[in-house]
Amino acid sequence: MQAFEYANPTSLKEALGMLSSQWGEADILAGGTDLLSLMKEYIHTPKRVINIKGIKELGGITKTAAGLRIGATATLDELTESAAVRTEYPSLHQAAMGVSSPQIRNMGTVGGDLCQRPRCWYFRQGYGILGQEKGKSLVPDGENRYHAIFPKSQAYFVNASSLAPALIALGAKVKIAGPNGNRELRVEELFVVPSSNAARELALAPNEILTEIVVPSARGVKNATYEVRQKEALDWPLVTASVAIRMKGSSVASAKVVLGHVGPTPVVATAAEQMLTGKSLTQDVATEAGKSALDGAQPLNGNAYKVQLARVAVKRALLEAAKARG
Amino acid sequence: MSKHHDELDEKAPPKGGFSRRGFFRGVGVTSGALGSAILGEQEADAAQAAGAKIGPGAVPVSLNINGKVHNINVEPRVTLLDACRNHLDITGAKRVCDRGTCGACTMIANGKVIYSCTVLAVDAQGKQIQTIEGIAAAARPHPLSTAFVNNDGQQCGYCTPGFVMAAKGLLDKNPSPTYDQVKAGLGGNLCRCGTYVGVRKAVLEAAKAMKGAKNA
Amino acid sequence: MPNYSWPPMSTRKAIGQRLSRHDGLEKSTGKAKYNSDLNKPGMLQSALLTSPYAHARVRSIDTSAAEKAPGVTAVRVIATPGTELQWQSQEIAIVAASTEQAARDAVRLIKVDYEVLPHVVKEEDISKVGNRAKPAGEQLTGDPDKAFKEADVVNEGHYGIPVLTHCCLEPHGQVVQWNGDQVNYWPSTQNVSGIGGDLAKNIELPATAIKVHQDHIGGGFGSKFGSDRWGVEGARLSKASGGRPVKTFLDRATELNIAGNRPSAYARIKMGAKKDGTIIAWESTSWATGGMGGGALPPIPYVITNIPNRRLNHSAVATNGGPLRAWRAPNHPQASFLTCAAVEDLAAKLGMDPIEVFVKNIEYAPEARRESYVHQFKKAAELAEWSKRWHRRGDSGSGPVKRGLGVGICSWGGAGHASTCNARINPDGSVDIELGSQDLGTGTRTIIAQVAAETLGLPVNAIKVKLGDNSLPPSNGSGGSTTVGGVSSSTRIATVNALDQLFEKVAASLSTTADKLEAVGGKIQVKGDPAKSLTWAAACRKLGTQSIAAQGQNNPRNPLGLNTQGVAGVQIADVSVDVETGVVKMNRMVAVQDCGLVVNPKLAEGQVTGACIMSICGALMEERVMDGQTGRVLNPDMEFYKLAGAADIGEIIVHMDIREELDKRGVIGLGEPPTVGGVAAIANAVANAIGVRVPIIPLTPDRVLRALEERRSA
Structure with a gap:
């Protein structure tokens, strides 16, 4: 780890003043579960590390009539312990429990889960976010079993967030504070495809801080997340599907189907959403939706199995949601 | 882990952003690299409490481990695990993966299990840290x-x-x-x-x- | 000569007891000090610079900036200009400094100019390794061509098992202090008595100059015998830093890349059999790598070795990866998997139960073990509910989750190694047992105490066992499952010798002669006349001020019937496979294992259980992933170099095959044999569950789904 200057601001304003307008100069420290590893590998070599856990306004989870407000530094453990999350947002609870290490859940924050960097092993070995050597991605001809089946241009890594698919399916937004004030993004807009090895995969400026996540009320919304993981102990999901379904009688009024760990950003499965509308959630319909969700997948030479896994994940998430009250 | 060492030199000098002077302004910390304790303890507490910037050199860090306060001088980049193992001779927690995966470094901070390899010592200040050495009274094992x-x-x-x-x-x-x-x-x-x-x-x-x- | 033989099973008091390990509480309270825990006064830390390339030549190296870096006391170049680096993470230079951070900072200031050379790091497809494959020459027995023609059923398959790493939780390394003409050396080692000599030879000092001490080791599995480059360079750094102690323990990535691996094994195997299951022909083309030395031919056909007609061709493939080291039962898990998978596939084609096929062909196994295997198949089948749960391949019902059973077998030697033990009986009644051995977590300390207690008729906790220092009488390194046989025998001999001396001292006071005495239940008494006795304490008081010291040696060439070699074991796996996701879950593993005389069944069961769990990791998730383009290891971590967790292993049922006729053979090592059959059992269980062979280990979702897909499209 390269030496750095450490700051422990207690107000958002103070923290914003410590950030840099260039990537790489300063890093925001919350749970640290990703950042410290990145720094130990010299993937990140910030000159300054700004701990934001001392900023009270960034913490906590509150339930209001309008929905759920999750502070960026609320931990995954707080999320799983929240009664409101358990009852109204099972998909979020399931997604957080998918991080099957209690230690990570105690340390890792919701904001950090969204802002963590990809686990692509070429990235982690120092080949940049696009995993390139001499301007060419190492992924298509390399070891790509965990990589994207929905690659975008030269980006083959997969978004690593456990919570993003659920948050997107639930219609959540993130609030972002910056030098010029605050802004809001839908969670799906937070993730972008980097155009070069120097670019980032988040729609955040280097001097902005993600401050909170706002999830609309999910009353009446059946929701579930299904992860395919090889291990029950701490392990990265191979694929994730999260669904949020509004019913009208026994048929689907509207559906959100989002896939995780399949592309450089979470993938909203529009075709499956459309296909589901007006149908009842039977085994056959769920299977069909799984197929639609993977329309257009472009697997690499070593990861076609993820297409199958994602189909199954969509099917199982839908059937799980169908069982849920809501 | 070894990286491409030919690339490293480019990363070393700060490119814009902060000047090195900027680093130290307002805190009174000098860049003493190794083991040179700079700040008095009170000063450091005040500086940290105010959210000011400390480091990158060694800074006073106060850790409450198993009910006892330990004062050491370490750089901000030193993890809680390494502070315990290398500076306090508290070696029950082990460094195995050093990447927050294997759990050999598990400690309890404010009642929650954590990976101490993935927490900075400076960031563990003010918490009640419990290690394997501190879970039982001396007379009887847990x-x-x-x-x-x-x-x-x-x-x-x-x-x-x-x-x-x-x-x-x-x-x-x-x-x-x-x-x-x-x-x-x-x-x-x-x-x-x-x-x-x-x-x-x-x-x-x-x-x-x-x-x-x-x-x- | 005194009678050293083991007391009969029925009269044993300490041996055979299910005792907890003596150093257990030290470990579970965090008090146990491993050498990686040491903080010596004035100790320096170090960091290695290692090769980023799988194959390169060092053109030049400039350490000047590192030498001037803050806190640095010494820099040593390991790979001088011109050195050809043959694998990623090969050592280039090492720095000692006042803190780890300073050492690592300094390493990053070393400038190396590399000439990058072409590499080969992948061997699964042998057609792509070019001249890196070195054929070993054909081994021919009988007339396989003719036999295949005569066979009623011929089955051909391909199988593979990749390179694994040891992944010891305590990394390799040491604290070392070279001060004047003496070196104090605190390594993490399986070889307390021998490693000093290894270091000495590399730093040109007499072996007697090296003082080795180690109380505990955090895992070795066959990879920690030598002083290693980092040991040698650590010593030199210490000397160059004015004799201050220097600590070097590898970081996880370096540990996984260069501190040892188990070679791969790939094979195309053809077997021919008669309708009744009698195997008559074997043909295999195999290849393996464990780095630039390639990988040896695993002992195939395994156990059923003497198939009458066989043709074997093997190639060692040189790859630019870290060099192999012994890994619990070298080459046996690979051989067991290759053989048992081929037999299972043949049985499926014959429409037979694979256990029947094994039993049918048991005459091809060494004669001494045949009965054991048959007995163990039966016992394992009973424990695994084989007759109820086994089904014909793929015949596992509707629904996405398929359950299946599979079997694997093991064999191993495990004779006791050379070991010397000092036993001292003190006037205060205390007993000291000293050996320059090591307890790898196998329970060596505990079983030594049990043996001594048995001989001396004392409670086990009356025995003080001292290990872990090369000033103690030498024992060989703990490898090849040789320790328990070696140390139990030397301890038995030493304690019998010591006791005979005690008998001599006290015989007169009991008005008898030494040969009429026995030590039982804390007393020295006249055989057949327990009324004539002295308490142990009273007997020892008669020593006055002089302790009794006696020595015992296990001579591997003449172990006096105390230890021997040759064990059998059978494992059955019971798995559930989700055929929609390819995820394999363990329901349970059954292991039936023989190891002769079992000194402590509780610890023995722990060894077998642990070995089963290691097999689960190896069968389902462990794999060193190499990148063909960059030549780098892509998963030198514990996140993608996957190990099973507490929820991933199902239930483990261990049955130690303890029988009078096996017991009387003597003590046999156990560390290795139970690691052998598990991968085969799990792979066969998956084939049984899903109806198709998943040829390449580990059985990850992608491979399981691919096998199912290939069957569908076939």
Whole structure:
């Protein structure tokens, strides 16, 4: 780890003043579960590390009539312990429990889960976010079993967030504070495809801080997340599907189907959403939706199995949601 | 881990952003690289409390470990685990993966199990840290430690302190776990010798023993 | 000569007891000090610079900036200009400094100019390794061509098992202090008595100059015998730093990349059999790598070795990866998997139960073990509910989750190694047992105490065992499952010798002669006349001020019937496979294992259980992933170099095959044999569950789904 200057601001304003307008100069420290590893590998070599856990306004989870407000530094453990999350947002609870290490859940924050960097092993070995050597991605001809089946241009890594698919399916937004004030993004807009090895995969400026996540009320919304993981102990999901379904009688009024760990950003499965509308959630319909969700997948030479896994994940998430009250 | 060393030089000097002077402005910290304690303790507390910037050189860090306050001088980049192992000779927690995966470094901070390899020592200040050395009174071992022996939940023993701490975190939260809850509670720890069968039994046995003790 | 033989099973008091390990509480309270825990006064830390390339030549190296870096006391170049680096993470230079951070900072200031050379790091497809494959020459027995023609059923398959790493939780390394003409050496080692000599030879000092001490080791599995480059360079750094102690323990990535691996094994195997299951022909083309030395031919056909007609061709493939080291039962898990998978596939084609096929062909196994295997198949089948749960391949019902059973077998030697033990009986009644051995977590300390207690008729906790220092009488390194046989025998001999001396001292006071005495239940008494006795304490008081010291040696060439070699074991796996996701879950593993005389069944069961769990990791998730383009290891971590967790292993049922006729053979090592059959059992269980062979280990979702897909499209 390269030496750095450490700051422990207690107000958002103070923290914003410590950030840099260039990537790489300063890093925001919350749970640290990703950042410290990145720094130990010299993937990140910030000159300054700004701990934001001392900023009270960034913490906590509150339930209001309008929905759920999750502070960026609320931990995954707080999320799983929240009664409101358990009852109204099972998909979020399931997604957080998918991080099957209690230690990570105690340390890792919701904001950090969204802002963590990809686990692509070429990235982690120092080949940049696009995993390139001499301007060419190492992924298509390399070891790509965990990589994207929905690659975008030269980006083959997969978004690593456990919570993003659920948050997107639930219609959540993130609030972002910056030098010029605050802004809001839908969670799906937070993730972008980097155009070069120097670019980032988040729609955040280097001097902005993600401050909170706002999830609309999910009353009446059946929701579930299904992860395919090889291990029950701490392990990265191979694929994730999260669904949020509004019913009208026994048929689907509207559906959100989002896939995780399949592309450089979470993938909203529009075709499956459309296909589901007006149908009842039977085994056959769920299977069909799984197929639609993977329309257009472009697997690499070593990861076609993820297409199958994602189909199954969509099917199982839908059937799980169908069982849920809501 | 070794990287492409030919690339490193480019990364070394700060390119814009902060000037080195900017680093130290307002805090009075000099760049003394090694072991040179710069700030008085009070100053450091004041500086940290005010959210000011410290480092990158060694800074005074105050850690409350097993109920005792330890004052050391370490750089902000030193982890809680390394501070304990290299500066305080508290070596029960082990450094194995050093990347927050294996759980051998597990400690309890404010009642929650954490990977101490992935927490900065400066960031652990103000917390009640518990390590394997501090879970039992000197006279009698913790029921978990005893249960690990009874059930042979250890071989080489290098993962064992981490497992005991993870199990303690679990039982603190859930004194009567089911078998499945025990398995899930140990989801953040790995063993290479393959002692899980004994470990799982040990946690259930300790849960029973601890409840018995409470009722008595 | 005194009678050293083991007391009969029925009269044993300490041996055979299910005792907890003596150092257990030290470990589970965090008090146990491993050498990686040491903080010596004035100790320096170090960091290695290692190769980023799988194959390169060092053109030049410039350490000047590192030498001037703050806190640095010494820099040593390991790979001088011109050195050809043959694998990623090969050592280039090492720095000692006042803190780890300073050492690592300094390493990053070393400038190396590399000439990058072409590499080969992948061997699964042998057609792509070019001249890196070195054929070993054909081994021919009988007339396989003719036999295949005569066979009623011929089955051909391909199988593979990748390179694994040891992944010891305590990394390799040491604290070392070279001060004047003496070196104090605190390594993490399986070889307390021998490693000093290894270091000495590399730093040109007499072996007697090296003082080795180690109380505990955090895993070795066959990879920690030598002083290693980092040991040698650590010593030199210490000397160059004015004799201050220097600590070097590898970081996880370096540990996984260069501190040892188990070689791969790939094979195309053809077997021919008669309708009744009698195997008559074997043909295999195999290849393996464990780095630039390639990988040896695993002992195939395994156990059923003497198939009458066989043709074997093997190639060692040189790859630019870290060099192999012994890994619990070298080459046996690979051989067991290759053989048992081929037999299972053949049985499926024959429409037979694979256990029947094994039993049918048991005459091809060494004669001494045949009965054991048959007995163990039966016992394992009973424990695994084979007759109820086994089904014909793929015949596992509707629904996405398929359950299946599979079997694997093991064999191993495990004779006791050379070991010397000092036993001292003190006037205060205390007993000291000293050996320059090591307890790898196998329970060596505990079983030594049990043996001594048995001989001396004392409670086990009356025995003080001292290990872990090369000033103690030498024992060989703990490898090849040789320790328990070696140390139990030397301890038995030493304690019998010591006791005979005690008998001599006290015989007169009991008005008898030494040969009429026995030590039982804390007393020295006249055989057949227990009324004439002295308590142990009273007997020892008669020593006055002089302790009794006696020595015992296990001579591997003449172990006096105390230890021997040759064990059998059978494992059955019971798995559930989700055929929609390819995820394999363990329901349970059954292991039936023989190891002769079992000194401590509790610890023995722990060894077997642990070995089963290691097999589960190896069968389902462990794999060193190499990148063909960059030549780098892509998963030198514990996140993608996957190990099973507490929830991933199902239930483990261990049955130690303890029988009078096996017991009387003497003590046999156990560390290795139970690691052998598990991968085969799990792979066969998956084939049984899903109806198709998943040829390449580990059985990850992608491979399981691919096998199912290939069957569908076939």
